[in-house]
Amino acid sequence: MTDTVAAPAALDLGRPWRDGFAALGPAFFTDLRPTPLPSPHLVSLNGDLAAQLGLDPALLADPSGIAAFTGNAVPEGARPLASVYSGHQFGVWAGQLGDGRAILLGGIETPAHGVQELQLKGAGRTPYSRMGDGRAVLRSSIREYLCSEAMHGLGIPTTRALVVTGSPQPVRREEVETAAVVTRVAPSFVRFGHFEHFSSREQLGELARLADYVIDTFYPECRATDRFAGNAYAAFLEQVSERTAAMAAHWQAVGFCHGVMNTDNMSILGLTVDYGPFQFLDAFVPNHVCNHSDENGRYAYNRQPNVAYWNLFCLGQALLPLIGDQELALAALESYKAVFPRELETRMRAKLGLADAREGDRELLEATLQLLAADRVDYPIFWRRLSHFVAGGDAAPVRDLFLDRPGFDAWLATYEARLPADRAAAGVAMLRTNPKYVLRNHLCELAIRQAKLGDFSGVDDLLALVQSPFDEHPAHEAKAGFPPDWATHIEISCSS
Known part of the structure; x- marks a missing residue:
């Protein structure tokens, strides 16, 4: 052939x-x-x-x-x-x-x-x-x-x-x-990586042409800003840092592992790009490494926020000839350190049904994740069951996820004391925040096996589910359940 x-x-x-x-x-x-x-x-x-x-x-x-x-x-x-x-x-x-x-x-x-x-x-x-x-x-x-x-x-x-x-x-x-x-x-x-390419080769005319194109097309506000004494390139770096921070916070909140966060796989618009060895968490294991090729665990789930900043630092180095001042470049990168935790806390509060920020919320968020990690609780199922509980259901299905029942009971008492007065409304909001369906590896694998036999219906079914992941889709209830035992043996690598 x-x-x-x-x-x-x-x-x-x-x-x-x-x-x-x-x-x-x-x-x-x-x-x-x-x-x-x-x-x-x-x-x-x-x-x-x-x-x-x-x-x-x-x-x-x-x-x-x-x-x-x-x-x-x-x-x-x-x-x-x-x-x-x-x-x-x-x-x-x-x-x-x-x-x-x-x-x-x-x-x-x-x-x-x-x-x-x-x-x-x-x-x-x-x-x-x-x-x-x-x-x-x-x-x-x-x-x-x-x-x-x-x-x-x-x-x-x-x-x-x-x-x-x-x-x-x-x-x-x-x-x-x-x-x-x-x-x-x-x-x-x-x-x-486009910026790193021309900067590393000292092709500063091309570097400027690329930066001007991206700024004028996608970040025109950087031309009019008073930030950084009117330095549009520093303002551009700050805007990219903030978009990247928001994207990384989204990833962490939903339990998404990118798997190969190389600088050439980072979008200048703060978009998730290059889906190879990705994974949505099953059990909540903070140091989970989804990429079989990542032998040193550089891109582990809990390292993603720091890697995103490291990649931004590389971008800052590439833009330094245009920014012209190292202190300005470092100041532009500082926005990441403010935006990422703020965005992550906002998203995690929404997952817990907490509409406003209060003192002690950070401690509650940390306690929640520690509890999940201790028993390696299924991440999507925990949040969905918790949503149903707050909306008016029983706590037993949530409690059943934990081996440490006393630990869960103590956490639940603290959590319930923090919930808003209108719990039903909070629960409804949580059901629109915590998805019922995520694209787990075993679901992909089953659709791929069908496709290899010439049957693409599994791909189309999954497409419909992931396009509206917060809906119930009762005909596909099994796809919202626990992964089968064989799912733990799925290996994904850079060829995936």
Whole structure:
């Protein structure tokens, strides 16, 4: 089987294309077409997102749409390219990296969300593939597709996923699998690593051009601020720090492990990007490491907030030639230390049904997490059962999660004393804050097993659940239950 595929007619998406990143010039990317795949087929289409983008789902699902989003034909008006960046991987400077298997088609003007870029992941080799094949497999593409939408459903800043296509083309990872392409959507795919690339090479003109593009397009308020004596680049670093802090607080509150927080996997817009070895916590184990490739536990769940700051420090170093003053750069980074704990406490209070901040709340939050960690309590189920209890249910289902019953009883007495007078209203709010359904690894695994047999219904079922994770969905009750014993043996790595 080869990659030689007849090129079908180009697809007209019916939306105007905008240059955006491509206008920066050839120093930032390489123009190239995706490499076609044989016999492409549709795996899943995110119809809700298509409609939000002003795209016709029926058009995307027909042969011309499948061809366009597999990389077998370039849509009319698109300018496909792969961008260059550098970065720190597992804390070590890796030098030049880049879009090794992702190809940006360009940005389209949407009815309600401004310009959104469309990127094909798994679309073939690029000049930045570093001996890789430039492909993604069905397994990893389904995981990214579903997790992008799961994070969006939870209200967490993220890239989105429009469609997954597959092909019988064999791809070798730990074993031989089949190829797939996921179409990602975001206002921009610029990463911390883009800035590190030009700064490390002392290409200061390109560094300034990139920073000016991102500021003028996404952070225009930095031009008018009085912060930092009007230094727009310092104000920009502060804004990125605050967005990153808010994103990290979201992750911690919901129990999300990213798994590979390299600087080249950090969005300059504070979006969650690059879903590889991710995991939502089952048991609450603060030092849980979800990435089998992370032998030293650098990206453990409880280390994520500090890693995010470390990555921001690397971004600050990259921007220092533009900021011009080390003290200003450090001052811009300080906002992370204020915003992250404030955002996390706000989200954790909401999980507990506490509408206002009071003295002693921090101690209550810490006691709650310590209690969960001591008995390795299932994180999503605890919060959902607690929500039902506060809304008017029985405490017994919550208590049953703990081995240390006296410890739980003492905690519950303190918690009940802190609850607001209108407990029913607090419980209803908690049910809209603590999801019933999260994208656990075993749920992904079951859908992937079906998909490998040609049955994609499990993917579509999970998509519907994670897009509305706070709803009851009684027909899918089992998917909100405890993970099976075999789930603890699932290994996810950087190839996931």
